[in-house]
Amino acid sequence: MRGYLPDFDVRVPASLGEALALLAQAPGTLTPLAGGTDLMVVYNAGRLKPTRFLDLSRIDELRGIREAAGAMTFGALSTFTDLRECAAVHRHFPNLVKSARATGALAIQNRGTLGGNIANASPAADTPPSLLAYGAEVELLSVRGSRRVAYDRFHLGYKVMDLAPDELVAAIHVPLPTGRGFHYFRKVGTRQAQAISKVCLAAWARVEGGVVADLRIGLGSVAPAPIRARHAEAVLLGQALATLPIEAAQAALLEDISPIGDIRATARYRSVVTRNVLGHMLRELATL
Amino acid sequence: MADRIDLTLKVNGADHRVSVPPFARLLDVLREDLRLTGTKEGCGEGECGACTVLLNGRVVNSCLVPAVQVQGAEVVTIEGLADGENLSSLQAAFLTHNGAQCGFCTPGMLLSATDLINRCPNPSDDQIRDGLSGNLCRCTGYAKILDSVHAAAADGGAAR
Numbered sequence: 200m201r202g203y204l205p206d207f208d209v210r211v212p213a214s215l216g217e218a219l220a221l222l223a224q225a226p227g228t229l230t231p232l233a234g235g236t237d238l239m240v241v242y243n244a245g246r247l248k249p250t251r252f253l254d255l256s257r258i259d260e261l262r263g264i265r266e267a268a269g270a271m272t273f274g275a276l277s278t279f280t281d282l283r284e285c286a287a288v289h290r291h292f293p294n295l296v297k298s299a300r301a302t303g304a305l306a307i308q309n310r311g312t313l314g315g316n317i318a319n320a321s322p323a324a325d326t327p328p329s330l331l332a333y334g335a336e337v338e339l340l341s342v343r344g345s346r347r348v349a350y351d352r353f354h355l356g357y358k359v360m361d362l363a364p365d366e367l368v369a370a371i372h373v374p375l376p377t378g379r380g381f382h383y384f385r386k387v388g389t390r391q392a393q394a395i396s397k398v399c400l401a402a403w404a405r406v407e408g409g410v411v412a413d414l415r416i417g418l419g420s421v422a423p424a425p426i427r428a429r430h431a432e433a434v435l436l437g438q439a440l441a442t443l444p445i446e447a448a449q450a451a452l453l454e455d456i457s458p459i460g461d462i463r464a465t466a467r468y469r470s471v472v473t474r475n476v477l478g479h480m481l482r483e484l485a486t487l
Numbered sequence: 488m489a490d491r492i493d494l495t496l497k498v499n500g501a502d503h504r505v506s507v508p509p510f511a512r513l514l515d516v517l518r519e520d521l522r523l524t525g526t527k528e529g530c531g532e533g534e535c536g537a538c539t540v541l542l543n544g545r546v547v548n549s550c551l552v553p554a555v556q557v558q559g560a561e562v563v564t565i566e567g568l569a570d571g572e573n574l575s576s577l578q579a580a581f582l583t584h585n586g587a588q589c590g591f592c593t594p595g596m597l598l599s600a601t602d603l604i605n606r607c608p609n610p611s612d613d614q615i616r617d618g619l620s621g622n623l624c625r626c627t628g629y630a631k632i633l634d635s636v637h638a639a640a641a642d643g644g645a646a647r
Binding site for chain 2: 205
């Protein structure tokens with residue numbers, strides 16, 4: 200049974216200033232609502248407690264994808280379709296395009312937003328691994344001002360974020376990769392469309408003189424929140440492509456992940472498959 | 488207690504004004520307030536695509552869209568694809584090639600196919616599969632749906 204409709208009120212601010220003022224009035228009592236593709240599912244299942252929403256859909260300041268000063272800025276309301284249709288995103292951030300294509304199907308991609316994918320804080324969301332791989336920063340706004348948080352420090356635990364009750368995820372800044380780059384994205388799900396990830400891995404590396412000069416690996420569905428594979432990264436940094444320590448990196452990866460078993464996969468499956476996907480990624484990197 | 492909102496929206500070219508709770512689903516506004524029952528509810532969680540409609544020209548799952556977000560919007564439902572008795576080329580192709588069996592997924596399937604052909608007049612098999620990947624059919628095995636979309640595309644395509 201769905202929720203009881205009169206329990207769900209919606210405030211509709213016409214501007215960003217009004218939205219932030221409403222959030223500041225009674226912090227923690229309003230739930231920002233963007234594309235609704237996660238919240239409406241919980242509502243339809245009857246598992247959403249009575250909620251007052253803050254509808255963001257009329258706030259144009261939160262839209263748009265812009266390139267400036269060596270970075271690309273995504274308004275929090277950028278949809279998965281916006282990512283798929285933006286030529287500059289294809290050029291600089293192929294993993295983000297793959298993440299967007301891997302999320303639901305077209306009807307979801309037309310509505311779901313990058314900001315919502317972050318703030319919903321599902322460990323199984325498919326854009327966070329790519330954002331982690333690209334070193335993204337999240338811009339948070341409140342009436343107190345603006346601050347930026349490195350995305351790899353934003354998720355603090357299961358659905359726990361470095362986000363104050365009066366703050367709004369306003370934009371995502373992603374530095375443009377430089378140098379000889381390697382981009383890798385792999386989602387493992389039951390089928391190609393509409394599947395929720397069992398394992399998701401995104402990586403970006405910069406190669407200089409045949410050596411891994413820079414590397415970030417983002418993982419989904421293998422921890423209480425999206426995470427960086429810092430132990431595996433440490434084993435690989437500075438190594439020559441010709442002699443990548445693949446098995447050592449796979450062993451180190453077990454220090455990074457803490458998968459659970461649920462309806463989608465067992466913990467052991469996730470553990471084995473994450474190691475295998477990392478191995479596949481590294482064998483591709485070795486051929487760069 | 489949420490106050491009802493006065494919602495104005497254009498559905499299949501006609502203006503409508505209804506009083507609904509702000510979090511009412513577009514699906515229910517269409518089916519219950521506007522009596523447009525061609526749009527179906529399947530899973531209620533954005534997986535099956537039975538409730539697919541076009542919202543401002545884009546396919547959406549109407550079970551996941553709250554009324555408050557469609558103020559002033561334009562919606563096309565299955566009732567808006569034919570011109571009177573004249574079926575759209577896709578509808579006609581679904582008839583000719585048995586693209587519909589039990590028919591429950593068909594309204595959503597046709598809206599997604601209409602959107603696909605509008606964006607991509609001569610789709611490949613893979614493009615059709617991608618365009619319809621959010622619509623589940625439990626009868627046809629999809630082959631006849633692919634045949635139908637190919638036939639409509641060959642017939643000069645689009646919607647109406």
